[in-house]
Structures are given as structure tokens and as C-alpha cells.
Amino acid sequence: MTTSFLAALQALLDPAGILTDETALAGYCLDQRRRYRGQALAVARPRSCEEVAAVVRLCAEHGVPIVPQGGNTGNCGAATPDESGSALILSLERMNRILEVDADNNTITVETGVILADAQAAARAAGRLLAADWAAAASCQIGGALAVNAGGVNVLRYGNMREQTLGLEVVLASGEIWGGLRALRKDNTGYDLKQLFIGAEGTLGIITRAVLRLFPLPTAQALALVAFPDPDAALALLRDLQGRVGDRVTSFELIGQPCLELLAKHFPQLPQPFSPAPQWLALIELSDCGDSAELSDKLIEALAESEIEDAVLARNAAESEALWRLREEIAEAQRREGVSIKHDISLPVSRVPAFLAECGPKLQAEFPDAQIVAFGHLGDGNLHYNVFRADKSQAAYQAEAAINAIVYGCVTQLGGSISAEHGIGQLKVDALTQYRSKLELDLMRGIKQLLDPQNLMNPGKVLRF
Template sequence: MTFLDELRALLGPEHVLTGGDTDSYTLDWRGRYQGKALAVARPGDTEAVAAVVRLCARHRVPVLPQGGNTSLCGGATPDQEGGTLLLSLGRLNRIRSVDTDNDTITVEAGCILQAVQQAAEQAGRLFPLSLAAEGSCSIGGNLATNAGGTQVLRYGNTRDLTLGLEVVTPDGRVWHGLRGLRKDNTGYDLRDLYIGSEGTLGIITAATLKLYPLPVARCTALLALPGVEEAVQVLSRARAGFGAMLTGFELMAGYCLQGVVRLYPQQRLPFSGASAESPWFALLELSDSESEAHARERFEHVLGEVLEAGLATDAAIAENVAQTRALWHLRESIPLAEAAFGKAVKHDVSVPISRIAEFVRTTNGLLQANFPGVTHVIFGHLGDGNLHYNVAPAPGQAEADLLALQARIYQVVHDSVHAHQGSISAEHGVGQLKVEELTRYKDPLELDLMRRIKQALDPDGIMNPGKVVRV
């Protein structure tokens, strides 16, 4: 029997896709990477995943795990060789248990993030991971890339929200590590090793995640700001004034929100006149466990101080749930608007918050000096130092002409990130997009240790080869 014959016998022919049936799996959602797969396997449980991996190990067939296929760095797209088995985890989509006494939820890797949020809410709890792609991205992918999102400031990245994992190793064994323990000091932390490894060390099939009490009240406001320096000062005051209640702080260039309302006329900025044309905006939110009145009083007091200090030129506070959703919808529509306006050179970077204003000012200047007229499309999670620092075409510049400059633009931006002691990947991962970039900016010893870990856990090199680190 051939490899594919054995695979069909193992999973059933309906769960082994070949030919044109694989097309939607081998193209990333941004249309940036198009690969080829030997086949797409769709196992239905952990033991089936393990059996498929054992088969791949025996035949030395590379295997690439894929969740919701929302990777932004090509981490879930196969290469052009056509010899990789793409293993879709979409059928592993069960909520296994909810433990409200322990404040945990155990879910399978193919669960859509939004479904996990809803299951938590039905149990009277909050699962705080929140992303623009939450209606399509999967928990397995969130874990594989250590996804961040809009509430990292208070709750942390996916790694911080995870207590235990179930993982299929490259030789097809299953690590049953679904322990809902907040303290377990019994050796190396394998959980944290697998999270963020993008399927290069093993396949995460389930996870035990932290839950939190549902907030009693939320307060949300959009601020018009004169500059990034003022945004950093507002963040500092918000942290001092709100403490642990501060849930999110998003920074957006005026170009971004003004583009959203141009493209989507049904959306509106809650400002008029000069405030609507502000060069920068910040969206901030607090969550309170005490009362609506307590949250509102604190919120208005701190924002009043911000306005009196001249750090913001205007502020719009949401008066109800619908207005809160509308403000967040403005923020979440930026990537869609950006895609509609055409391809840009994208960067997902992090810089110490104290150096973000300097980074933006310096890098904007370097780009204009080297590529006159390019457009700066800057937004992100100021509260944790993560910026999506994107570069769009200059007026009249063809998209293809900008993309021809991509390598040079990357170098200018990433050199500046490095000079400001930042990271070239904050929350999107490395995938295949930034493999070569790592060799330029990562400490050689770090790279050597990463390669040693890869070789120790995946000696045959069959797990998502060509991603994150090359050995």
C-alpha cells in the first residue's frame, strides 16, 4: 500500500483530500502564499492525529498542522514541493469541560476562538483572548503563535492564559499535560515550549485555559490626540488611575480611522471638525468588578485630567453597549480597510513603550528619506508595546512597485526596531515570512539553542519544516 492508501484506510477516504479539494487549505487568507500539499488529512480526535503522525514518521513525510488558516506569516501554508501532508485540526472542535470552581475550560485545538468565548460566557465566566479574526481563528493556531490581541494589557498573551496542553509528538506519542494547575514546579516547562512553536515541535490537540469573572461594567472611550508622545503619557495616567481595571489601550494613526469611515460610510467617527481630522487616536477601555457607577466615576475623572492637561484634544465616551461596539468596530475594521485599499508592506513589531514615540518618529523619517511619499499605516496595542507598523504605496505609486521594495523596507523598519531594542515579531509569529530575518536580528546563541531544541524533539525534521528556524 502507498502512503495515501494507508492514510485513507486510517481516516476514511472522505477525510483525505487531494487535488483541487486542497486548494482552500494551501492558500493563506491574505493571498500571499500559495503552496502545494501531498494531501489534506482531517482526523477527528487526538488518537487519530497521533496515528497519522506515526504514519508520517514511518514514511518520512513532512506534516504541517493547520487550524483556521488565518496565519499572517505563512506559518500554516505548505511549500511548493507538494510533498507535505497538511493536517487540518478543524474536526477537533469539542469543548471538553468547564470547571467554574477552578476557573478553567478545556477545549480541543480546532475550536474557534469565538466558540470558546461563548462557552465561557454561558458558564458565567470570561475567556479574555480577543482578536479581529476570532470568528475564524482556532485555539490551536492561537497557541501555536502565542496570539496577543486587544486585552494583553490586563490578561496577557495566549501563553499567560494557558495552564495545560495535550500534544502529539513527532513520533506519534501523546503528552497528556492537561493539568489545571496554577503551580506545578516539577521540572522544565514543556507547556511554554510548545506554545509559540508554530507546530515545529509537535501538534497541540487540546488545552486547559484560564477563565475569569465576567466584568460588572465596561467603560470605553475614543480620544483624539496630537501625537504619539501624548498617547504614551495618557497610557501612563490611565495605568495609574485605573490600575488593574485597564483592559485595553489601542493606538491608531488618523489615516487608519479616516480610511475606515471613507470606505465604510455606515461607520462614523464620534467627532466633528478638527477632532475628526486628528493625526492620532486612542481607544481605551476599563472593566470593573464593582459597579457601573464606580467605573464611570473613575473613568470620567481620569479622562477629565487628561483633557485638562492638554494630552488629548477631544474624547467620546460610549454611553451604551451599542456605542461601545461601534467604537471597537472602528478599530477592528482597520485591517479590512487596509486590505481593500491594496497590499502594503506589513510589520508586526514590539518596542519598549517608553521608546515607541521615538521609534515612530525616527522610522517615519528613515522611510521618507529612502522611499519618498510612502504612506504610514500605523496602529496597534500601545498598552503592550505592539505596533502594526505598515507601509502603503505613495499617492500614485503602483502596488507592484511598492512590493518590489519590500526587502529594503523590511530592512529599514527592522533595523530601527532592533536599534530601539524591540522585536520583529510581536504576536503574528515567524512562519516562513521572517525565517531569514531571525538570522539577522536574533542572538546567535539563541538561534543555536533553538536549533538544538528542534533537533532534539524532531530529529527527522518532519514537523512543519522551513518555519521558525532552519536546521
């Protein structure tokens, strides 16, 4: 069967459209955290939606599982095949055309293999902002961002990928093409089907094109790195700023002291604005169309009336870039440090300080060597809450279940979620069954069964059957 399937696949695609060499496959079969390593029959690299549909129909005919893959920058193993070697990786990397920038309609239409940074640049060239933004922008693809409903640093003002998406084109498990590629802000013609596929991690269909919202390109910014005694003081400043300037608060990024220690160790060339390092920092950005001086004045006024310990304001673009690098390199600094138990959690914004106050002592009572590296998007309640131990090798994963139980227990008690913007993938499949109700899981399985009755679309991810 494998020989006949591969022969049929080769007939569908051009010579560069299929990879079977073991060396060529290796990078596609390993996730970016180097935690999940699988095997695959081949990698298919179609150039169009029609080719994707033809490949999917062939897989359905032969019963071959499909693992959709974008930039392979995910954190939960959603784009990595299992070890059976029975699956086909379907890479969207060659579907990388920007199809239209409609400045009057404030939309951009792209194939989903487009790199996020390239889409941002195309929007910027038209005087518009594509608000989706995070540290992996130079390597992640639009399709992967949609697949996990990615968030990033601008969610506070602009929302997750769900809020930034108007229309999709999707290849279903049957090989049919759903043409929902509409550039409309109002379309009340029944169920909003696109929302089924955003955040589904390729388990319901393969997103091939998307229409995304654009916004006026901000001409005014004010940026400050602010030191706080505790998260409560940071939250108080967030409330005050939103009262003063509304949705011009674009980003409010909370950073714990251990993050600064890792940055100083692994990125000594980056600025260290405060000595000694404070317990908590927030990187705060205001943006709008208009005058930067006005925004800076508003920010300075709020800082002057808040319980802060110190602050540094960026005076120009170079200083802004340097301060943003402090935030953006935290993940890489952690990777260089070694293995940590990672959590991408969300809480009601008002309960973030309570979580930080309660969870840390519980962890350290059970694991005295635990070092907590916490940072994230305070403005939308999303924390990246990571736990290092003295042994930073792969052996650290032996305590993962016990650590997760403490963290997720605190999250659940405070009305939060075990996954905010990184998805479920392979990593949290079992956890999902513990923290979502039976009814919710049954509804999700019903949708999966309806759209993918053979369970060929990214099996083993999100839901377990």
C-alpha cells in the same frame, strides 16, 4: 511511495477525514493574505488525538512533512505548504469539541480546532471570561492562537496565550502523545514543557487539547475614543489611568490618522466621531466587576486632567460595539486598499513614541511615496506598522527588504522585537537570523533537532536548516 502513503492514510481515517481533490485542496494551500500559495499531497482531518498520533507516525515512517493548520488566519505563512507538493496538511478543524468549563477552577478545556468565538461563548454562558480576543475571533482556532502565542486587545490586563494557558496535550514528531493537560496554577515539577510548544508554530509538535484560564465576567465597563496631538500624550494618559485604576485598564489601542482615512473609504457606514480626523486616537476600555458608573467617572476624571484634544464616551453597548468596530476593521480596510508591507513589532512601552517619531521620517526619506498606517496595542508595546506605496499591487513587495531594514533597524536600536504576536512563519525566517544571536539560534535548533530529528514538523517555518 505517494500511492502507498495515501492508501495507508485512507485506512487510518474515515472518508471525510482525507481530501485529495485539487479543488478541495485549494483553500488549504493558500494563506489568508493570498501571498503564499503551495501544494500538498492531501489534507488529513483527524477527529481525535489518537488519530493525529496515528497520522504523524505514518508520516514519520514514510518521511512525509506535516504542515499543521488551524483556521488559516495567520499573517506570516506558517500554515501554508511549500510548492513541492510533498507535504501533508494536517487540519484540526474537526477536533472542535469544548470538553469542560470548570467555573470553580476558572478553566476551560478544549480541543484545539475550536473556534475562539465559540470558546468565548461557552465561557460566557458559565459567567466567565475567556480573555483571548482579536479581530479574527470568529474564524481563528485555539490551536493556531497557541502556535503563534497570539495576543490581541486584552493583553494589557490578561497577557498573551502563554499567560492564559495552564496545560496542553501535544502529539510529538515521533507520534507519541505528551499528556500535559493539567489544570493547575502551581506545578513546579521540572521544566515547564508546555512553553516549548506555545509560539513554536507547529515546528515541534501538534497541540491537540488545551486547558485555558478563565476570569470573572466583567459586569462594568467604560469605553472612550480619545484624540491626542501625539503618542506622548497618549502614553501619559495610560500611565495616569494605571495609577488611578490599576489593572482595570483592559485595553489601550493606539490608532493613527491614516487608519481613519482607510476606514472612511472602505467602511463609510462606520461612525466618524471627529472631523477633521485627529493625528492620533486611542480606544480605551476599563472593565471590572461592579458599577460602570464608577469606572466612567474615573475615566472622565483622567481625561479632564490630560492633554487630549477631544473624546467620545460610549453610553451603551451599541455605541461600544460601534467604536470597537473602528479598531477591528482596520486590517480589513488595509486588505481592501491593496498590498502593504506589514510589520508586527514590539517595543518597550516607554519607547513607542520615539519609534514612531524616528522611523517614519527615515522611511519617507528613502521612499517619498510611503504612507504609514500605524496602529496597535500601546498598553503592551505592540505596533502593527504597515507601509503602503503608490503602487499597491504585488509589485510593492519588491521594496520589502529595504523597508524592513529601516523598520527593523529602528526597532532593534530601541530594544524591540521584529515579531510580537503574528509569529515568524515563512515571512520572517531570514530576518530571524539577523536579529537573534547565534547562540539563541543554536539553542532553538538544538531543541528542534531533539524533538523533530527528521525535520518533518512544519519544515521551512521559524528556523532554516
